[in-house]
Amino acid sequence: MLKFYCKIDKYGKIKANNKTIKIAKNVNIGPLSQVEFGSNIHISENTSITTSNTFESLIKIGSNVMIANNVMIIGGNHNISRIDIPMIEQGMGKQGFIIIEDDVWIGAGSIILTGVTLGKGSVIGAGSVVTKSVESYSIVAGNPARVIKKRY
Numbered sequence: 001m002l003k004f005y006c007k008i009d010k011y012g013k014i015k016a017n018n019k020t021i022k023i024a025k026n027v028n029i030g031p032l033s034q035v036e037f038g039s040n041i042h043i044s045e046n047t048s049i050t051t052s053n054t055f056e057s058l059i060k061i062g063s064n065v066m067i068a069n070n071v072m073i074i075g076g077n078h079n080i081s082r083i084d085i086p087m088i089e090q091g092m093g094k095q096g097f098i099i100i101e102d103d104v105w106i107g108a109g110s111i112i113l114t115g116v117t118l119g120k121g122s123v124i125g126a127g128s129v130v131t132k133s134v135e136s137y138s139i140v141a142g143n144p145a146r147v148i149k150k151r152y
Contacts, residue, residue, distance in 0.1 A: 024069075034075070038063030038102065044071070051075025056095035057114060062102035068126070073098060073112045101136070121151055 021037055024045040029035055034051045040063055043049075047067055051057040057075040067073075079093035096115025100106075104118045107126035112118070117133040124130060125141030125148070134140050137151040 034058055036060045038065065041065045041067070043067045044069040044108075047071045047073075049073040051098070051114075052092055052095060054092065054095055057097070059098045059100075061100045062104065062120075064103045065100055066105045068106060068108040068110070070109045071106050071112070072110075073100075073106075075114045077114055123151070 019037055019039040021041045021043065023043045026046050027043050028048045028050060030050055031053050034053060034057060035049060036058065038061060041061060042065070044067060046069055049059060050073070051059050052075060054076070059073060059075050075098050076095050077093040078087055079090035080087050082090055094114060098112060098114060099117040101118060101120040103121045104124070106112065106118070106124045107128065109127045110124045111129045112124070113129070113131050116130055118124065118130070119134050119136030119138065121137040122134045123139040124134070124145065125139065127143070128141050128145040129143040130140065130145045132144070134145070135147070138147050139149040139151060140146060141148050
């Protein structure tokens with residue numbers, strides 16, 4: 001689907017509107033209309049960046065961002081409030097932006113959930129589950145992710 005919006009060379013490098021995005025094999029991004037990209041972004045293999053098709057669940061990825069293998073960035077959620085209707089039929093639940101600011105590194109196997117901001121220069125440790133926003137220049141790890149160190 002990306003080919004309709006930008007040019008992909010044989011190495012998985014995308015150039016569109018003076019932006020460079022390197023995408024490895026087996027990466028799922030969509031819907032594309034809900035994801036905004038900065039420049040100089042690296043997205044590694046088996047990564048999924050998905051969200052709902054609503055304004056409330058936009059994903060913004062800044063510049064100089066590294067996303068390692070097997071990362072899941074999940075915008076939007078399902079409604080589960082009623083027990084008299086199957087969950088699959090209840091529609092959308094919690095929605096929220098995911099904002100990944102500039103110079104962020106997301107470690108392998110991490111999960112980023114809806115409604116969070118990853119502050120500038122933050123590092124997300126491998127295997128972390130991020131359920132709350134991360135302050136700039138923080139290193140977080142764990143499930144749920146917690147600050148383990150500051151970068152300054």
